Amino acid sequence: MHPALQNLEIICMISSYVKCSSLPSFASTCRAFEHPALNALWRDLQSVKPLVQCLPDDLFGFDELGGVALQEPLDDRMWHTLFKYTSRVHSITVPNDMEAINPVCLLVLSCSSAPALLFPNLRKLEWHASGTHCAADFLRMVFVPSLLELNMDIPSASSAFFSVLSSLGTSCPRLQNMSLNYGFRPLILSFEASPFITRPISQLHHLHTLSVCDLGIQGIEHLTELRALESLSLKFTIDSAWDIVDLSLSGFHNLQSLSLSTVTMEQASDFLSSLQFVRTKEIRVDFEDQDESTAILRLFAISIFAPLYACRNLTQLLVGSVCYISMSNKELGQLVTAWPKLQVLQIKCYPSDDSDSIIPTFHGLITLLGRCPALTSLTLVINVTKLNGIDLKSPGGGCRNERLKFLALGNSPIKVPVNVALIISGLFPNLKKVDCWDAYPMGQKKSVKQQWELVNSIIGGFSLVEERSFAIWSDL
Incomplete structure (x- = not known):
């Protein structure tokens, strides 16, 4: 050899x-x-079927009701063989198929000689199945001290399943990453699960990332005690209530990323207002999809982020879509003044059909550039039809951003593509094109899209001329 x-x-x-x-x-x-x-x-099992397939074919049969039945218990030799494989497993994915789980549960429940830890080296569990009683038995087997990552998507769950979840804090004390999703029944399952998972999660002192439905005031209070928590994602339901007067939570000490999925603007604002301090560098707020009649009532206002003005180290602020925007140039400047280190700003909202709707212009954009010099990505609707007071030769009056690599202006109204391209290329000399996103709920007219395509064509031409000029000077 x-x-x-x-x-x-x-x-x-x-x-x-x-x-x-x-x-x-x-x-x-x-x-x-x-x-x-x-x-x-x-090492990585996409199902537990291979564990069943490595056992004798005649080990399982069917009972009178057609269910899986164990014909005889495993002897020590069989357990040794099975453990030879299970001890090597580092990750398990459980799809929405309980056929393979049932035999494994029967093995452990019927045999007193079963190893106490069938998966002693398990690091990661991906769960995409219902929380039946049998699933609860299997969960007991895979909730081991070595588990570091747990991702669960549960469309339904029994009380027995929730009871096993309540042991998470003691069974998996080293857990670092966890996500818990309730599929199409978040309101009902979140209410049922909250009493079982709130306290166990508070015992996970090594937890780095967590994604769950709203745990309520008491649950959030427990989360603020987790000093290792760096990333938190909360999904609010329609019944989530944070509008309690004088509610005050201590805040998160080491949180780097906070993501909120809300039904209303008020939920996000009330939650942020309840925190005594926020040291988070990245904040994301998304709004659950609603029908068009509901979406029309949503209006983005900068007051939602007033609690974050003291967050001087904020580097990313992302606001999801399905809402309208009404913001003046002055309000935009007020919004970003507190965040000089901001690198990514995404306000993915849409101008209203209302003639009184106010959206920023290039003047507001220039103010933004002056107050956030580190900006590398910007998503914002602005009115590029108002060009009064903008010098096409020097649109920023000396203010420009050479770092910006991504600019999305959504369904911003436009009239003169050539002038818009001149201004954008003057403000962002290294930008190659302007991106858009699908307008909701009103689609852009074909003519408007064509005008933005013309803007990109002109900007691309400017970039090509600049590259050729640089090449000529380099050869001299």
Whole structure:
């Protein structure tokens, strides 16, 4: 054997590139390849079916009701064989298919000789199945101290399943990343699950990222005590209430990223107002899709972010769509004055059909550039039909941003594409094009889209001329 093949690290690397279908043959080649190949084969399971398939075919049958039944218990030799494989598993994905889970649950529940930890090295669990009683039994097997990541999508759940979830804090004390989604029944399941998961989550002192439905005031109070928490995503339901007078929460000490999915503007504003301090660098607010009649009532106002004015280290602010915007140039300047380190600003809202609707112009955009010099990405609707007072030769009056790489102006109204292109290229000399997004609820007219395409064509021409000029000067 070549000396290199006696190096365990090299063999493990080779095993990682071998196709799964070829790993069993590779493992049987020689003793030196066996363990690395089996580790690669069993490391990441997309289902628990392989565990059942490695057992004797006649081990399972059917009972009188047609359910899966264990014909005989596993002896010590069989357990040794099964544990030889399960101990190598680092991640398990459970699809919405309980056929494979039932036999595994029967094995453990019916055999007193079953290993206490069937998956001692499990690091990650992806769950996309209903929370039945059998699923609860399986969950007990995979809630092990080594678990670091848990992602669950639960369309329905039994009380037994929730009871197992309540042991999460003690069963998986090292958990670092967790997401919990309730599918199409978030309102009902969130209400049922909250008493079972609130306290266990507060015991996860190594938790770095968390994505859950609103846990209520008491639950959020528990989360503020998690000093290791760096990323938090909260989904509010229609019944989420944060409009309590004088509500005051201590805030999050080390949180770097905060994402809120809300039904109304008021929910986001009330939640942010309840925090005594916010040191978060990245904040995202999305609004749940509603029908058009509901969306018409939504109006974005800068007052929603008043609690964040003290957050001087904010680098990213992203506001989702499905709402209208009414904001003057002065209000836009007021919004960004507090955030000199802002790098990404996304206010993905749309101008209203109302003739009294106010949206920023190029003057507001120039003010924004002066107050946020580190900006690299900007998404904002502005009125580019009002060009009064803008010098086409020097549109920013000396103010320009050479860092900006992405600019999206949505369905901004436009009249003179050539002048708009001159202003944009003057303000953002390194920008290659202007992006848009699908207008909601009113689609853009074809003529408007064509005008923005012309803007991009002109900006592209400017970039080409600049590149050629640079090449000529470089050759001199």
